[in-house]
Amino acid sequence: MAQDKQAKKLIDYVNPLIGTQKMGHTYPGATVPFGAVQLSPETDTIPYEINGKYNKDVYKYCAGYQYDDKTIVGFTHTHFSGTGHSDLGDFLIMPTTGTLQLNPGTADHPENGYRSAYSHSTEVAEPDYYKVKLEDHNIIAELTTSSLVGFHQYTFPKSDDAHIILDMMYGIYNYPDKNVWTYIRVENDSLITGYRQTNGWARNRTVYFAMAFSKPFTDYGFQDNSKKEVYRGFWRKFKMDKNFPEMAGTQIRAYFNFKTGEGEKIKIKLALSPVSTHYALENLYSEIPGWDFEKVKEAGQAQWERELEKIQIQSDRKEEMETFYTSMYHAFISPTIYMDDTGTYKGLDQQVHMADGFINYTTFSLWDTHRALHPLFNIIQARRNSDMISSMLAHYDQSVHHMLPIWSHYANENWCMIGYHSVSVIADAVVKGNVHFDANHALDACVATATHKNYDGLGYYMSMGYVPEDKNSSSVSKTLEYAYDDWCIAQMAKKLNRKDIYDEFIRRSENYKNVYDPSAGFMRPKLSDGTFKKDFNVLNTDEPGFIEGNAWNYSLYVPHAPDELIKMMGGKKRFVAHLDSLFSMQLPDKFFEETEDITRDGIIGNYVHGNEPSHHIAYLYNWTNEPWKTQEKVRMILKKMYLPTPGGLSGNDDCGQMSAWYIFSALGFYPVAPGSDRYSLGSPSVKEALVHLENGKTFTIKALGQSDQNVYVQKILLNGQVLEHNYITHSDIMKGGELVFYMGAKPNKKLYR
């Protein structure tokens, strides 16, 4: 038994299919930790519009794959993990046999196109490995990756009519005319290069590729589905649709023909570059010089094993192991590496830059990930987190707006969601001493970002102390988040001895008070004349003044000053009553329907775990006289909101934020206010955890008497000393040591008192 346990690897507990059903928006395909390539199956081709109207189903396909679908249209090389909006899906490859079909067909009639039926019974999803049988073509598809290269292995039947299709039209969130330009250059009979340039969520994104085939194709060609002529040479010297080595346009699909023997494998390596096909080729040869699929898969899985080993937990329950390590897996996918192996990358200014002394990352879903994901990285991915900040600072340096990223990907700012939460990520790293960048330059960047008067109501906020709802929408959410972000800047300024900045921003951090309506007992939209907006529904998520959270939830969003918040809301008793109601009340269906991004399972009472603004709420009991309720609620959320099944994520994983919440809470603590060095204590669900730090030390967590019933903390010892308060600090962790929770079935109401 013991030996068996040792033999089982951590990657064996990872199930990439978790979150692929409904709202998780994760993808099941292959990627290495933070890898630039995410090679994963697509299960439908969803038009962005139908008859000129937005097609709501697009939203389901943010990651390209929906578990309930019955067909696969192909495999693409770029995916977001868990987002609530999307882009990407670059370079769809599909192997087929039989008569060449260049349209994908429909889910109902896969036989009318190149797509294929598949079954979960033939599907294998592991870290950096995906396998499935494409039934219509009798082809086994296998995928693995290195950081910048997607490696495909297709096992064909005997066929005189075998094809590899490269569909440049396919894309995720395929806006009309999304393709600005696409290009394929046939370098020789087994190597092609090209690029795809899109105008989508990213305004102008170009991804370059180089694609090598293990076997020469016999011939090739393409179909141009655009209405307009795209190659205007008056005198056409060639038959351009067949064997013409430059295929280009906005709506093209190419094919490459083969003859195959029974069981013959055709392998494809497709490398990406943010810069050029030249660098894509260099990446291809530098990362995977040969054709050994198993070796690449083993290397990728070994890399995952090393990353997962950063936290070793003990649990009797296979389900907990699966949930925990799949959360670790999902937490280690984004941000993704965005540079060539040489360090070249395209910057926000559209120039080619060299990452000097850091790895350049992209895909910053900061409204989500500043809360728990980046704080988690400060513990177990410290150097990477610092490099992510260096990447954010490069973005700032390249920004014509002179702003840090809001929501950025692939050399573009997409301006999604609200706030300027880069500053939270940076302040958290500075306060915790995880700094491999110029901290003073970073502070200047934060201040520049936080004083950009044209940005999203910020001018009003700076002059009036709040965002007036009649001038700028989501005004309460913005005011609250700006106030928290400002507090982060103040903390950083304090650490860097910049008193002027500290004074200004600590003052601004109190602006949350300006949108609190004491008569209502809620944060409430205020107008530019200083009065509160009259019509006001505290349950409606879609309520003017708010975004992705109703007034019940958002009124609790003062993570940097819970004591002040509690005082403002009428003291601890009334505050506990507010929290209790939140978790127990019944949210009418009509308000749930307007709550974005989550399933009905993502809600406990009116507490919305599937969206981020509530993620700190369960921990707020720690600031009242009833901290045991934090323990109770955290364990309830861990149990109800995270299941090791395809439908097990109650809302978008949001680039790992949902997973990071799980990891922290399962370990027994949570960063309520990143930018502080404190972690608020909850109730661990694991029996034991070893957290291996980059400084070589190990922080051990034990939960004695752990069980499903024993959710209440009776006593805590930190390095053998009784802990008198309900938090630990970052340095407690970084020094290494042991945190022991004594668990029981009943609350110890005297704990921390």
Next chain:
Amino acid sequence: MAQDKQAKKLIDYVNPLIGTQKMGHTYPGATVPFGAVQLSPETDTIPYEINGKYNKDVYKYCAGYQYDDKTIVGFTHTHFSGTGHSDLGDFLIMPTTGTLQLNPGTADHPENGYRSAYSHSTEVAEPDYYKVKLEDHNIIAELTTSSLVGFHQYTFPKSDDAHIILDMMYGIYNYPDKNVWTYIRVENDSLITGYRQTNGWARNRTVYFAMAFSKPFTDYGFQDNSKKEVYRGFWRKFKMDKNFPEMAGTQIRAYFNFKTGEGEKIKIKLALSPVSTHYALENLYSEIPGWDFEKVKEAGQAQWERELEKIQIQSDRKEEMETFYTSMYHAFISPTIYMDDTGTYKGLDQQVHMADGFINYTTFSLWDTHRALHPLFNIIQARRNSDMISSMLAHYDQSVHHMLPIWSHYANENWCMIGYHSVSVIADAVVKGNVHFDANHALDACVATATHKNYDGLGYYMSMGYVPEDKNSSSVSKTLEYAYDDWCIAQMAKKLNRKDIYDEFIRRSENYKNVYDPSAGFMRPKLSDGTFKKDFNVLNTDEPGFIEGNAWNYSLYVPHAPDELIKMMGGKKRFVAHLDSLFSMQLPDKFFEETEDITRDGIIGNYVHGNEPSHHIAYLYNWTNEPWKTQEKVRMILKKMYLPTPGGLSGNDDCGQMSAWYIFSALGFYPVAPGSDRYSLGSPSVKEALVHLENGKTFTIKALGQSDQNVYVQKILLNGQVLEHNYITHSDIMKGGELVFYMGAKPNKKLYR
């Protein structure tokens, strides 16, 4: 008088307006010799299609300007000179006063748009200087350039409402959806950068710019005229149409506002780069660091003066001086420099390259320019011509087709016209010893190009000895031109001692014989079964089998073997009769109407000077017993086809080919078969010419007894020795020396006998 003459500079004889009326397709604006920027006015906005149908008027605007137009819509930075198809017209700038208007208006109602009426009375066009009054706005516009920078100087009236418009929608040959993407980035209040990416004649062409204003603008904004949404951020953080520093889309027009005092000058420097906005900025600062307009103009004009001085002629007639030096001017515009000042450029493979040891050029209209322009360069622009060949070889190295340029511009091959005349240019330089490139590599490139079986009927030509008209159009023209090109390859191979190649290609060079129909006495389309096509009209230019020339003209196109041609066509007597008829017969109007690119003035009888395939024809009498008719016809053509007026060019100048014909013929000799070192002698129209060579030597031509009547050559002395044959060689010229023509009013029929 003598002093006056000396004071007059050669640039004073240049009139850039020559050729701007009707079919010359030259532009009147500012450029330096072979400059990357061609800054010139646009006189209309011509849609490529009207109601979905091709708009024939587009053709008139190949260079953006038509002399008869009454309005100017603005000034753009890139133009072809004299082409019969077009592209370019990048970055239209227009200064205006009064209410901001962001549409150009119409020629009939300029007041409805930003365009302005203008008059030729206020217009000044000089080498590298253009000036005009924009009457609607009371603005004096002045333009000058350095190689990569366009310098604008606008003298405003007093206005609180002054604007600089940057229209990214404008373009020459504006196909529907020609703009793939355009982008403007406002770096600060007096500097912007950006690019324009188009899908036009060039399949995918991107030009980057950096644009500095001498005075800060007060505010700015843009209009997006595309139907589709181009910036899809779900949450719009900014009011994007005003003062938002990233303006992008496919159909945008930007404006920059100013207040001006009476007579205040606003200056603009706009630099181009083929690579990036970063390099555009570097080019801007390296070429024109300050704001001294006069200094830049003086430098540009001094550069022109130096180039024009390469041939100093004497003539009593101002008209001849103007025609000659404007021809020199037009000959020294294309190909244009296509690299940054650092040597970086974008290659045909879309990668960034560094020009190593040569200046990289683009705009190779080789079907035209191989005839006389590049041979002229071998004499007076020798190093540049060698660098042009290096640029062509770089194109070859970057070509996925492994072919030399056919008609290439701006990192694109547009495949226009026929043949593979790069080989003529290269062979001519190799045979004449003007080689600063790897001649053997160049020969390999020529052979690879000439054996590309998929190219334009070449597979048939190689296997059958001719292009069969039922398999590939313009089959006679192609067969004849391939045969000539093959002879060029043979000459080069001979010089490089590659006997195998010589043998193969000298054999191929006889393929012209395969399309000669002795029963008709003309070259005639042959079918793949070996029979001649039945229906056959020898006058029709649009006749199947031919392109830009009818059978009468094209049957004479065996420039490399006139003796053989004459024999084949029945001997010297019958051949002279054919030539005589050509010049004297009446071409019915209906055939002229189908003759492209030329005015009625471009024809003498059925001899079409406005198109290139006939350019050698007048010299063919030299191979008969009546060479004096060459002298007569050449002088007639010089007189009738070239006038120093806006309408004075009888056909497209074709990147300088028409002008190069003039220069050679005016000097008294012409390269009938580039690739040979011989120049066939005609009748000089100048009295005297000094040709200054790059080797420091001077070749002097004198025409004693020169007059309008004395067009016949009586005797020729080369360096004091009577010349016994009707040609000189390249080395005769390069050694320096003196060629003296004795002119008379009657033919000396014994000359050369």
